[in-house]
Every structure is written in structure tokens, then in C-alpha cells.
Amino acid sequence: MTPLHWKLVIDAADPHAQADFWAEALGYLVEDNSALIDRLLGLGHVTEADTVEAHGRRAWRNLVAVRHPDDPYQEETGIGLGRRLLFQRVPEAKTGKNRLHLDLHAPPGRRDAEVARLEARGASVLRHVEEPGGEWTVLADPEGNEFCVQ
Missing domain, CATH: 3.10.180.10 (2,3-Dihydroxybiphenyl 1,2-Dioxygenase, domain 1)
Structure with a gap:
């Protein structure tokens, strides 16, 4: 069996603030998906409303990942191929103890x-x-x- 690629996904009220905290905590990099976003905007697959400006570049409004600085990533998308945490916006607040x-x-x-x-x-x-x-x-x-x- 070929090992599976994975990422840990964490629900968040403010994904960008969480990504910034965890990037600093771990010494990771906030992923730069601006080239992918610009391409998808140009093709009409996403809208400006799907994006925000973060760290001086276009980013997804509702999700952002951090990655280990030594791990490989796709240059055309900015998506990491190694150790990653992905923060996704959810409407509900955390209500109980983490299971992970x-x-x-x-x-x-x-x-x-x-x-x-x-x-x-x-x-x-x-x-x-x-x-x-x-x-x-x-x-x-x-x-x-x-x-x-x-």
C-alpha cells in the first residue's frame, strides 16, 4: 500500500488568526495560495467574496493552512505536501473537550x-x-x- 498524504483540519471562528498563532507556535509558514486564487478568479471559478487579503497577498476567506518550512509544496498552488494544519471557518463555537x-x-x-x-x-x-x-x-x-x- 502506498502511504496516504494527510493534513490535520481544525475548525475555527477566525482561520487566519489561528493560522498565524500556530505558524508562530510551531515555526511553520502560512501557505501562500495567491497564485491558485488568482488563476481561479481569472477563470471565473471563484469570486472576490471568496477571498481576503492576508499578509499582503490574496488568500481564501474561509480556510488557510500552515506547513513545515522544510517540507515540499506545489509551487503553482502553494499547497504543502507534508506536515500541515488547515484551519477552516465554521459557524459554531467549540463546545467540548478536544478528541484530538x-x-x-x-x-x-x-x-x-x-x-x-x-x-x-x-x-x-x-x-x-x-x-x-x-x-x-x-x-x-x-x-x-x-x-x-x-
Whole structure:
């Protein structure tokens, strides 16, 4: 079997703000889909109402992805072919605990500094966990999605 390509999709009230937070948190790049959008606008497949300006370029209004800077991507579309998070606008707010979350691994001895860095960017600490198998801090991103820093 050929391995499948995948991305993690995260519902968001403000996909661009979430993408900016996670790009900074992970050291990722916000994808530049402007060439694809311009092509689709030119063909009449999408309208200006489907787009916004973000980071000085045309972007999709309701979705945006971040990708690892070392991973391949399609130059003609800007779409990453490796580690990606895609944020899509949804009308409903988050209502319960995540069933899936990210674990961020700080360098040895740097967990507290990493937690402080993420708090400065809009995350909030929910709790600190110490168990026989390890120790980590549970945080929430600006829209309340839980993640851990180990």
C-alpha cells in the first residue's frame, strides 16, 4: 500500500488568526495560495467574496493552512505536501473537550520557557500534569483548542 498524504483540519471562528498563532507556535509558514486564487478568479471559478487579503497577498476567506518550512509544496498552488494544519471557518463555537490534540515537544529543560512564549502569543495555561509516565503543561490556543507542551 502506498502511504496516504494527510493534513490535520481544525475548525475555527477566525482561520487566519489561528493560522498565524500556530505558524508562530510551531515555526511553520502560512501557505501562500495567491497564485491558485488568482488563476481561479481569472477563470471565473471563484469570486472576490471568496477571498481576503492576508499578509499582503490574496488568500481564501474561509480556510488557510500552515506547513513545515522544510517540507515540499506545489509551487503553482502553494499547497504543502507534508506536515500541515488547515484551519477552516465554521459557524459554531467549540463546545467540548478536544478528541484530538497536538503535543509540542520542547527541548530538554525548556518547557517552561516554551509555555511562556506561547502564552505571550495568546495561549492560556489550563493545568500542569505530573504522572509517573511524564510531565507536561496543558494549554489552550486563542480559540480554546487544547494542546500540550512536554
